[in-house]
Amino acid sequence: MFLKDIRYAALKILRYVENVDFVAFIQDEQRMDAVIHNFRRIGETVAYLPVKLTDKYPAVEWKKAKAFHYILIGRYFGFDIDTLWETIQLDVPLFLKRIEAVLAAEGISVDSGEGFPAVPGEEVIH
Numbered sequence: 001m002f003l004k005d006i007r008y009a010a011l012k013i014l015r016y017v018e019n020v021d022f023v024a025f026i027q028d029e030q031r032m033d034a035v036i037h038n039f040r041r042i043g044e045t046v047a048y049l050p051v052k053l054t055d056k057y058p059a060v061e062w063k064k065a066k067a068f069h070y071i072l073i074g075r076y077f078g079f080d081i082d083t084l085w086e087t088i089q090l091d092v093p094l095f096l097k098r099i100e101a102v103l104a105a106e107g108i109s110v111d112s113g114e115g116f117p118a119v120p121g122e123e124v125i126h
Contacts, residue, residue: 001108002045002048002049003049003099003102003103003106003108004103004108004110005041005045006041006042006045006046006065006099007096007099007100007103007110009038009039009041009042009045010038010042010092010095010096010099011096012034012038013035013038013039013088013092014088014092014093014096016031016034016035016038017031017035017088017089022085025085026081026085035084035088036072036084039068039069039072039087040069040072042065042069043065043066043067043068043069043070043072044069046062046065046066046069047066049062053102053106057098057101057102057105059098059101060095060098060099060102061091061095061098064091065095068087072084
């Protein structure tokens with residue numbers, strides 16, 4: 001389910017920056033690449049959501065998520081790292097809450113045993 005994929009990517013972004021400050025983040029190339037990869041996943045996945053669904057939940061910033069993905073792709077080596085960090089800190093937690101609200105409203109369980117943790121850092125047992 002695309003919504004679960006979006007949720008999981010947002011969870012991963014938050015997990016990758018947990019207990020990490022800005023300086024440590026920008027000095028860790030692998031962490032930064034992992035975060036950017038998950039922003040790309042969110043943007044690409046949003047593109048596949050039915051318009052009927054996105055129109056039903058206008059509180060979720062679908063277009064902004066998709067646009068940010070294109071900014072990262074087009075300017076990967078020249079994007080504003082401060083904007084990336086601000087987006088992670090301010091926008092991703094709210095975006096995640098809104099995605100989880102959509103999942104709940106649509107009756108989609110987030111702990112369906114498909115390998116998606118319910119919260120960042122939660123262990124998934126297969």
